[in-house]
Amino acid sequence: xxxxxxxxxxxxxxxxxxxxxxxxxxxxxxxxxxxxxxxxxxxxxxxxxxxxxxxxxxxxxxxxxxxxxxxxxxxxxxxxxxxxxxxxxxxxxxxxxxxxxxxxxxxxxxxxxxxxxxxxxxxxxxxxxxxxxxxxxxxxxxxxxxxxxxxxxxxxxxxxxxxx
Numbered sequence: 001x002x003x004x005x006x007x008x009x010x011x012x013x014x015x016x017x018x019x020x021x022x023x024x025x026x027x028x029x030x031x032x033x034x035x036x037x038x039x040x041x042x043x044x045x046x047x048x049x050x051x052x053x054x055x056x057x058x059x060x061x062x063x064x065x066x067x068x069x070x071x072x073x074x075x076x077x078x079x080x081x082x083x084x085x086x087x088x089x090x091x092x093x094x095x096x097x098x099x100x101x102x103x104x105x106x107x108x109x110x111x112x113x114x115x116x117x118x119x120x121x122x123x124x125x126x127x128x129x130x131x132x133x134x135x136x137x138x139x140x141x142x143x144x145x146x147x148x149x150x151x152x153x154x155x156x157x158x159x160x161x162x163x164x
Contacts, residue, residue: 008122008150010076011056013113017106018054024102027082033058034079051083054102070156073125075149086140095142096132103130103146110148117150125149 011033018024018031029052055078062074080102082095107128114124125148133143 007152008117008124010078010148010150011058014054014056014078014106017109021102021105023098023105024052024054027052027098027102029054029102031055035059052098053079053081055079055081064154064156066156070154071151072154073149073151075147077145077147079143079145081141081143083141092142096144099132099142099144100130103144121153123151125151 015031018029021029028050030050032053032055034055035058057077057079060074060076062072064070064072080099082098084091084095110124110128114126117124128146128148130146131144133145
Protein backbone atom coordinates (compact mmCIF):
# COMPACT_ATOMS: atom_id res chain seq x y z
CA UNK A 1 0.00 0.00 0.00
CA UNK A 2 1.42 3.39 -1.00
CA UNK A 3 1.64 5.97 1.77
CA UNK A 4 -0.62 8.99 1.29
CA UNK A 5 1.26 11.20 3.74
CA UNK A 6 4.78 12.06 4.84
CA UNK A 7 6.11 10.77 8.13
CA UNK A 8 8.84 11.63 10.62
CA UNK A 9 10.50 8.90 12.65
CA UNK A 10 10.68 10.45 16.12
CA UNK A 11 12.10 7.30 17.68
CA UNK A 12 15.03 7.23 15.27
CA UNK A 13 15.64 10.96 15.73
CA UNK A 14 15.80 10.73 19.54
CA UNK A 15 17.83 7.51 19.39
CA UNK A 16 20.44 9.35 17.28
CA UNK A 17 20.39 12.32 19.69
CA UNK A 18 20.88 10.05 22.69
CA UNK A 19 23.79 8.26 21.04
CA UNK A 20 25.54 11.42 19.80
CA UNK A 21 25.00 13.89 22.67
CA UNK A 22 28.16 14.26 24.77
CA UNK A 23 26.30 14.84 28.05
CA UNK A 24 23.91 11.94 27.48
CA UNK A 25 26.84 9.68 26.64
CA UNK A 26 28.89 10.81 29.65
CA UNK A 27 25.93 10.09 31.95
CA UNK A 28 25.35 6.72 30.25
CA UNK A 29 21.84 7.46 28.97
CA UNK A 30 20.36 4.49 27.11
CA UNK A 31 17.68 4.77 24.45
CA UNK A 32 14.65 2.51 24.38
CA UNK A 33 11.11 2.30 23.06
CA UNK A 34 8.24 2.08 25.53
CA UNK A 35 4.50 1.71 25.23
CA UNK A 36 3.42 4.71 27.31
CA UNK A 37 4.47 5.55 30.85
CA UNK A 38 3.00 2.28 32.09
CA UNK A 39 5.02 0.23 29.62
CA UNK A 40 8.60 0.73 30.72
CA UNK A 41 9.39 -3.00 30.38
CA UNK A 42 12.49 -2.47 28.25
CA UNK A 43 13.80 0.23 30.55
CA UNK A 44 13.12 -1.91 33.63
CA UNK A 45 15.07 -4.76 32.08
CA UNK A 46 18.07 -2.43 31.74
CA UNK A 47 17.85 -0.88 35.22
CA UNK A 48 20.62 -3.16 36.48
CA UNK A 49 23.09 -2.04 33.81
CA UNK A 50 22.10 1.61 33.33
CA UNK A 51 20.77 4.41 35.46
CA UNK A 52 19.59 6.93 32.84
CA UNK A 53 17.18 6.59 29.94
CA UNK A 54 15.65 8.39 27.01
CA UNK A 55 12.49 6.51 26.08
CA UNK A 56 10.19 7.22 23.16
CA UNK A 57 6.67 5.86 23.17
CA UNK A 58 6.03 3.53 20.24
CA UNK A 59 2.40 4.70 20.09
CA UNK A 60 1.07 8.14 19.27
CA UNK A 61 -2.08 10.14 19.52
CA UNK A 62 -3.30 12.30 16.70
CA UNK A 63 -5.99 13.88 14.61
CA UNK A 64 -6.80 14.64 10.98
CA UNK A 65 -7.86 18.11 9.84
CA UNK A 66 -10.16 18.08 6.81
CA UNK A 67 -9.70 21.74 5.84
CA UNK A 68 -8.45 23.05 2.47
CA UNK A 69 -4.99 21.75 3.28
CA UNK A 70 -5.70 18.37 4.87
CA UNK A 71 -3.12 17.30 7.38
CA UNK A 72 -2.60 14.77 10.11
CA UNK A 73 -1.13 15.63 13.49
CA UNK A 74 0.72 12.92 15.41
CA UNK A 75 1.99 13.40 18.94
CA UNK A 76 4.83 11.31 20.34
CA UNK A 77 5.91 11.27 23.97
CA UNK A 78 9.55 11.26 25.03
CA UNK A 79 10.44 10.27 28.60
CA UNK A 80 13.60 10.85 30.62
CA UNK A 81 14.34 8.68 33.64
CA UNK A 82 17.35 8.99 35.95
CA UNK A 83 17.94 6.67 38.89
CA UNK A 84 19.13 8.18 42.15
CA UNK A 85 19.68 7.09 45.73
CA UNK A 86 16.33 6.32 47.37
CA UNK A 87 15.08 9.02 49.78
CA UNK A 88 17.86 11.44 48.77
CA UNK A 89 16.11 14.67 47.73
CA UNK A 90 19.36 16.36 46.74
CA UNK A 91 20.17 13.49 44.37
CA UNK A 92 16.60 13.65 43.02
CA UNK A 93 16.92 17.38 42.29
CA UNK A 94 20.28 16.77 40.59
CA UNK A 95 18.60 14.11 38.44
CA UNK A 96 15.93 16.63 37.40
CA UNK A 97 18.61 19.24 36.69
CA UNK A 98 20.34 16.74 34.41
CA UNK A 99 17.07 16.00 32.60
CA UNK A 100 16.40 19.72 32.11
CA UNK A 101 19.83 20.19 30.58
CA UNK A 102 19.50 17.16 28.28
CA UNK A 103 16.09 18.52 27.21
CA UNK A 104 17.64 21.93 26.43
CA UNK A 105 20.40 20.35 24.38
CA UNK A 106 17.95 18.12 22.51
CA UNK A 107 15.79 21.15 21.70
CA UNK A 108 18.80 22.92 20.18
CA UNK A 109 19.01 20.05 17.67
CA UNK A 110 15.24 19.92 17.23
CA UNK A 111 15.29 23.53 15.95
CA UNK A 112 17.56 22.42 13.12
CA UNK A 113 15.43 19.32 12.47
CA UNK A 114 12.31 21.48 12.37
CA UNK A 115 13.82 23.66 9.65
CA UNK A 116 14.87 20.60 7.64
CA UNK A 117 11.44 18.97 7.94
CA UNK A 118 9.62 22.16 6.93
CA UNK A 119 11.26 21.84 3.51
CA UNK A 120 9.21 18.63 3.08
CA UNK A 121 6.06 20.25 4.50
CA UNK A 122 6.39 18.42 7.79
CA UNK A 123 5.89 20.84 10.68
CA UNK A 124 6.86 20.39 14.32
CA UNK A 125 4.62 22.26 16.75
CA UNK A 126 6.78 25.08 18.07
CA UNK A 127 5.47 24.85 21.65
CA UNK A 128 6.93 21.85 23.45
CA UNK A 129 5.94 21.41 27.07
CA UNK A 130 8.35 19.72 29.48
CA UNK A 131 6.83 18.11 32.58
CA UNK A 132 8.47 16.57 35.61
CA UNK A 133 6.62 13.69 37.22
CA UNK A 134 6.16 14.78 40.81
CA UNK A 135 5.53 11.35 42.27
CA UNK A 136 7.89 8.42 42.37
CA UNK A 137 7.06 6.38 39.30
CA UNK A 138 9.92 4.06 40.16
CA UNK A 139 11.34 4.16 43.64
CA UNK A 140 14.58 6.11 43.43
CA UNK A 141 13.97 7.38 39.90
CA UNK A 142 13.27 10.93 38.73
CA UNK A 143 11.14 10.98 35.56
CA UNK A 144 10.03 13.69 33.17
CA UNK A 145 8.50 13.82 29.72
CA UNK A 146 7.65 16.04 26.79
CA UNK A 147 5.42 15.70 23.75
CA UNK A 148 6.38 16.39 20.14
CA UNK A 149 3.50 17.08 17.75
CA UNK A 150 4.19 16.82 14.04
CA UNK A 151 1.78 18.00 11.37
CA UNK A 152 2.08 16.36 7.95
CA UNK A 153 0.22 16.77 4.68
CA UNK A 154 -2.34 14.02 4.10
CA UNK A 155 -3.59 13.15 0.63
CA UNK A 156 -7.36 12.88 1.08
CA UNK A 157 -8.28 13.00 -2.59
CA UNK A 158 -10.95 10.45 -3.37
CA UNK A 159 -9.52 7.51 -5.29
CA UNK A 160 -12.32 5.46 -6.89
CA UNK A 161 -10.00 2.44 -7.14
CA UNK A 162 -10.07 2.18 -3.34
CA UNK A 163 -13.86 1.63 -3.30
CA UNK A 164 -16.29 -0.98 -4.60
